[in-house]
Amino acid sequence: MDFTLSGESKMMVKAARDLAKQEIEQIEAKIEEEDAIPDDIWQKFAKARMLGMMIPKEYGGIGSSALNVILILEELAKTGSAVAFLMALNNSVVETIYHWGSEDLRKRFIPPLCDGSLWPAMAFTEPGTGSDPTAITTSAKPDGDHYVLNGTKRFISYGHKKGYGVFYAKDETEKVTAFVVDKSSEGYTWSKPWSLMGLAGQGLVDIFLKDVKVPKENILGEKGKGFHILLRWIAGERVQQMAFMVGMGQECLNESLRFAKERIVRGRPMTDMQGFQWMLAEMHASIEASRWWTYRVASKQDEGDDIAVDSAALKLFVVPTIQEVARKALQIHGSYGYCKDYKIEKLYRTIASPGVTAGSTEIQKTLVGSALARSKEI
Ligand SMILES: Cc1cc2nc3c(=O)[nH]c(=O)nc-3n(C[C@H](O)[C@H](O)[C@H](O)COP(=O)(O)OP(=O)(O)OC[C@H]3O[C@@H](n4cnc5c(N)ncnc54)[C@H](O)[C@@H]3O)c2cc1C
Incomplete structure (x- = not known):
């Protein structure tokens, strides 16, 4: 068991830290004000070689690991910006197309997502x-060389941005099939973005599919086996989300330490008081436990293990643990923590989201509990 990061990983962490400081933090106020991420963010990610990272070079990736993706995400997450989620979405969508797609699909759809010219969606x-x-109602009916998709998709991140998305629909056999859909197809329209509690710029829209023609060759994996694709995608997504939580949790601690060292209470810095030292200690221990478990599950993913249950258990632990870290951070800041002038306010709102997205906490409990109940090992 090796707990050291390779030289390559350390370099990537440094590159992500620089990108966060020099590019994301500079535009974050504008993103919050306009509730939109500028299109040129992709060129910055592409230049830093952070798109489609797990994909071989011949398709535009860099052939890196899941662990390196989450190390980068952890750094970007310290900004508390939706921009970090964007990078995660790119990497998971591209990896899904690569893993399940035919050679033709790989060649058509992956390079423009890796060079930053198009936006992904799931x-x-x-x-x-x-x-x-089993409850989805979007339909896909065969018609000659195509499938015709009809239905409404809700809360789709960047569904309105030019590019490609992986869409799930029930085919003529009532089974879930995954399709790569060109977001500029005829009959593809969208709502205005939902206004969110946090994650400014996330671009969450409803998508209306009205007789959208998708070529049959755009089916990912096997027809009727879309559920497997979804489960594998969402397992990887959970680990990325948890790296995001670890980064934000660490920033909550950093901000709390800065604040508590400077804030004078009864004539002394808050850090002199044992009660606050204990809170800081608990925050630190919670973040370390979350971090190393996240690294562990990412390493298992790199080893080719099925991480469906591991990633669900990870999420079950990390979400409430880091949400408690954020609560403590706000408490340490007193009323300042409730003001938008302090970073803690944004982190607190952003940290609320992973418990209800990409599989809620309750669904993770069901996944882990049923796996334990089925297990024959004990
Ligand atoms: C910021 C953000 C980004 C998002 N991006 C995307 C995206 O890009 N693509 C996309 O497809 N979706 C996206 N979503 C949607 C999100 O993933 C879903 O909303 C989420 O999976 C929960 O689904 P729901 O809201 O329909 O809740 P429901 O499924 O209606 O669940 C409601 C409540 O019931 C509980 N529940 C449901 N079933 C069970 C059960 N069997 N046992 C116990 N409890 C249960 C849930 O845990 C939850 O508490 C996004 C959402 C947000 C907020």
Whole structure:
């Protein structure tokens, strides 16, 4: 068991830290004000070689590891910006197309997502459900060389931005099939973005599919096996989300330490008081435990293990643990923590989201509990 980061990983962490400081933090106020991420962010990610990272070089990636992706995300997450989620979405969508796609699909769709010219999307959720794949109603009916998609997808990040997305629909056999959809197709329209509690610029829209023609060759993996694709995608997404939580949790601690060292209470810095030292200690221990477990699951992913249950258990632990870190951070800041002038306010709002996105906490409990109940090992 090796707990040291390789030289390559250390370099990537440094590159991500620089990108966060020099590019993301500079535009964050504008993103918050306009609730939109500028298109040129992709060129910055592409230049830093942070798109489609796990994909071989011949398709435009760099052939790196899941662990390196989450190390980068952890750094970017310290900004508390939706820009970090964007990088995660790119990497997971591109990896999904690479893993399940035919050679033709790989060649057509991956390079423009890796060079930063197009925006990715992943569309599962619908007005009727976000948790239950059997309840989706978007239909895909065969028609000659095409499938014709009809339905509404809800809360689709960057669904309105030019590019490609992986869409889940029920085919003529009532089974879930995954399709790569060109977001400029005829019949593809969208709502205005939802206004969110946090994650300014996330660009969450509803997508209306009205007789959208998708070539049959755009089916990912096997017809009727879309649920497997979704489960594998969402397992990787959970680990990325948890790296995001670790980075934000660490920033909560950093901000709290800065604040507590300077804030004078009863004539002394807050850090002199044992009660606050204990809170800081608990925050530190919580973040370290979350961090190393996240690294562990990412390493298992790199070893080719099925991480469906591991990633669900990880999420089950990290979400409430880091949410408690954020609560303590706000408490340490007193009323300043409730003001937008302090970074803690944004982190607190952003940290609220992973418990209800990409599989809620309750769904993780069901996944882990049912796996334990089925297990024959004990
Ligand atoms: C910022 C953000 C970004 C998002 N991006 C995307 C995206 O890009 N693509 C996409 O497809 N979706 C996206 N979503 C949607 C999100 O993933 C779903 O909303 C989420 O999976 C939960 O689905 P739901 O809201 O329909 O809740 P529901 O499925 O209706 O669940 C409601 C409540 O019931 C609980 N529940 C449901 N089923 C069970 C059960 N069997 N047992 C116990 N409890 C249960 C849930 O845990 C939850 O508490 C995004 C959402 C947000 C907020």
